Each structure stands twice: as C-alpha cells, then as structure tokens.
Amino acid sequence: MRIIFLNSLEKQQNGTMPHNAQVWIGEEEGIWRMGWNETIADSSTETIWYEGASWSEMLHVYRHQLVIRLSEGYRPVLEGIWDGQDGYQGRGVAQKLLCYSDLHPNEALYSELSLWRRKKAAELRKPPYMIASNRLLKLISVFRPLTNEELMQLPGVGAAKAAEYGQEWIAMMASAAGERPGHFPLDWVDRQIDDEVYRAWVYKQKEAKFRMETERIAVRRKIMDEAVRGSNLEGICTATGLQRRELVEWLEVLEKDGYSMDEIIGKELEGMAVEDIQAVWDTFEELGDQLLKPVLQRLYTAEAIEAAGQETLYERLRLIRMRFRRERSYNRKAV
Secondary structure, eight states: OEEEEEEEEEEEETTEEEEEEEEEEEEETTEEEEEEEEEETTEEEEEEEEEESOHHHHHHHHHHHHHHHHHTTOEESSSOSSSSOOSOTTOOHHHHHHHHHHHSOOHHHHHHHHHHHHHHHHHHTOOHHHHOOHHHHHHHHHHOOOSHHHHTTSTTOOHHHHHHHHHHHHHHHHTOOSOOSSOSSOTTHHHHSOHHHHHHHHHHHHHHHHHHHHHHHHHHHHHHHHHHHTOOHHHHHHHHOOOHHHHHHHHHHHHHTTOOOHHHHHHHTTTSOHHHHHHHHHHHHHHOSSOHHHHHHHHOOHHHHHHHOHHHHHHHHHHHHHHHHHHHHHHHHHO
C-alpha cells in the first residue's frame, strides 16, 4: 500500500507523557484506506477508519473521525492536518456566547421557554423552529435579558423578532428566580472561557455537523444498494428506517444528482392508469412543476383527495415529476 498522507498528533495527559497518534491515508489499486494509530505508554493500537473506492466518502469520514480526536484534546504536531479554517480562529462574540450557554445551562428556564414556544407555535400555526431555535432559547435562558436593548445583543435576535416576542421573553426573565451570571454588555464572557475549553467546544460542534453528514452518506449508499437489488419504496424504507416521504425526498435528490430512480418509480406507479399518469404530465406542462398543490387541485376533487389520501396523491405527483423533469432535462440537452 502506498501512503499518501501522514501526520502526527499529541495529547497532554495531566502533565504525564503525552499520548501519541498518527492519522494516515493510503491507496492500493484504486482502494483507499485510512486509519488511526495510537500509542499510550508502551501499548499501540490501529483503527481503520475507512476502506473503499470513494475519495469523497473517505474525506467525510476523515473529517468526522479527526474532529472527534481534536475535541478529545489531540493536537497536530504539524499544521495543515485540517483543510480550510478550523473554526477556532477569530473567536467571534456570537460563538463565545453560544459556548458559554452550552457550558453553563439553565435547564429550568430553558424548559419554560420551550413550553412557551410549543404553545406559541400552536397558537400561530407555525413550526416551533420558526418561532425560535433551540440555541436562541438557550441563550435567553442563560443570559436572561431584561430590556429590549439587552435582548438584541444576543445573536439570532433582530428587530422583527424582538418586536414580536421580546416583551414575553423579558417578562419571563424578570420573574425568574436567582441571579444572572453577569450583566450586559456581555464582553465579560470572553474572559470566562479558557482557550482550550473553547477550542474543544468548537471541535464538538464540528463533530456533530460531520456526524450528520456521515449518516447522510450512509443512508444514500444504502438507498442506492437497495435500488440495485430492485427493492420498492416499502423495502427501502424497511432497510433504511426512513419514512416514505423522507425516502421520496431522497429519490428527488439522487435524480437531481444524475442517478436514475426510474425502476423504483415504475414499481410504485404500476397500479396507476396510463391515462391518469398522462393527465398529471399534461398538467405539469400547463402549470409548471415547481408547486404541487395547484396540480393536485386541478386534477382531483376534494372528495377524491379524501378518498385516496392526500399524502398518497402527493407521493404519486412527486414520482411522476421526477420522470417529467428528467425528460425535460434530456430534451434540453438534445437541443
């Protein structure tokens, strides 16, 4: 095997001898291998992180696994182990506030704010995340702003959000028991967080992001494997744990990336009359394919929608739309 990348890392452990490790990437006959060698005292272990033919997949695994080790305290002996910005440089004010709120949570106030958000979302018929993110609620619960000016010093709060919900948040904070951790402005936060603690926190945020990306890659690969085996939607849902709607969204992504999902689509449309499929196609031609609701309303009466099930009809429209878009794309290229 030909080693094409190698770097060493160290981790200080309570003033004792550092733990040493190496991350490496090798290639042999088109197969990439990547691993982690770790030495603690006189004991050495090797862990294979990846073995396969995809460079992009390996790169995702590399980022995910490496950031886990960086969050544990390992540091590269030579710079350049990380591609691009590591997220630590700059120590932005917003990031430091988020870090402090994660390290010093106020669970009671956060729970109260979360309950308020659920009630507000139901009242306004909005998804909870459109009211406020988890991170914003955490910031409010930790720093406890008591005026509109203080509230707007928190990242994620603009004039519109402050005007819409600010007075309710301020009233909740004013009636909360206990002392605030510090006063506004929040410039004191920067002095409260040790550099290494902050660096480890940054890497943990990256680890969560890369873990999600790695999980998406695994789901994508599983869907494509099942497609090759000739599975239908139900079979792929069973294999991946996805809901049907999630899976159809995945098929749309794969189609957009150039992979034909026509065999799966054909299996799902077998029970649909040819003239009904053509009617959907003609409606896409007339109304466009961006919005499905107008197409649904043009094709089906309220009684027909209730009888067949709205989700079922939307699923069929999306499957037919994939074919429609693929043919239009092919025709444009042919011209």
